[in-house]
Amino acid sequence: MSGQTPERPAARTGAHSARRMTSREMARIASPGCEGCGICCRGMGDTIRLDPMDVWRLTAALGAPFSDLLDRVIGLHAEEGLVLPHMRMDGATDACALLGADGRCSLHASRPGICRLFPLGREYEGETFRYFFPEEGCPRQDLRKVRICDWIGLPEIDRYERFVGKWHALVRRQQALAGKAIASGHDDWARRRAMQLLQDFYTADFGVTEDDFYRTFEAICGEKPWSRPSRDRDGGQVES
Numbered sequence: 001m002s003g004q005t006p007e008r009p010a011a012r013t014g015a016h017s018a019r020r021m022t023s024r025e026m027a028r029i030a031s032p033g034c035e036g037c038g039i040c041c042r043g044m045g046d047t048i049r050l051d052p053m054d055v056w057r058l059t060a061a062l063g064a065p066f067s068d069l070l071d072r073v074i075g076l077h078a079e080e081g082l083v084l085p086h087m088r089m090d091g092a093t094d095a096c097a098l099l100g101a102d103g104r105c106s107l108h109a110s111r112p113g114i115c116r117l118f119p120l121g122r123e124y125e126g127e128t129f130r131y132f133f134p135e136e137g138c139p140r141q142d143l144r145k146v147r148i149c150d151w152i153g154l155p156e157i158d159r160y161e162r163f164v165g166k167w168h169a170l171v172r173r174q175q176a177l178a179g180k181a182i183a184s185g186h187d188d189w190a191r192r193r194a195m196q197l198l199q200d201f202y203t204a205d206f207g208v209t210e211d212d213f214y215r216t217f218e219a220i221c222g223e224k225p226w227s228r229p230s231r232d233r234d235g236g237q238v239e240s
């Protein structure tokens, strides 16, 4: 499956292009003079999806377990048979729970992957992906060129990207299984599997260092029911 479904609506910039990039390429995305207009952190609904590494970083930075952050910082949404976390928007202001009064992220160093990516999106093909410019992004006109991996700002970018691709494929696979189960009347099975995914990948003890995280993630992926049959392949999908 292929298509474009931007998940982080913001002001239209006309920056959309067919160009697909690796993280080693340069792109005009840096907003060094960002005035904290907050456009990229408001009104996002459930679109700032959180992967297990995002939640691991947030729980460490905020010193609270996943369960304590639910409803305060993190929301849950149903997505094709799964229940997945996202950054929660405040009911009154429609701003992300971590957006500071100055219009800037109060947890910048630990912000989620989708926030690091902004204004780029990711287009997936199986367990790999490329970066692209969605139709919508930062409205500033003076964006500067920067290497994408520097913009994302995480150590061991190759390892991080392997994790992102693997997680995306695992989610797609579980969504396909959930869809089949629901279509054949096995809603309870789908619900139990969705809860198990949430528990195994979002509440596990992933350790302290990035190396701890990646090793633990691989270990969980290798266990039933998450280990992947080699014949199972996902189609492409985009996220931004």
Ligand code: SF4
Pocket (backbone or CB within 6 Å): 010, 031, 034, 035, 036, 037, 038, 039, 040, 041, 103, 137, 138, 139, 140
């Ligand atoms: S939309 Fe652009 S200028 Fe506004 S807060 Fe986000 S990065 Fe800064």
Ligand code: SF4
Pocket (backbone or CB within 6 Å): 040, 041, 042, 048, 087, 096, 097, 098, 099, 100, 104, 105, 106, 107, 108, 111, 112, 115
């Ligand atoms: S986590 Fe930070 S960067 Fe991401 S939407 Fe919230 S305030 Fe904005």
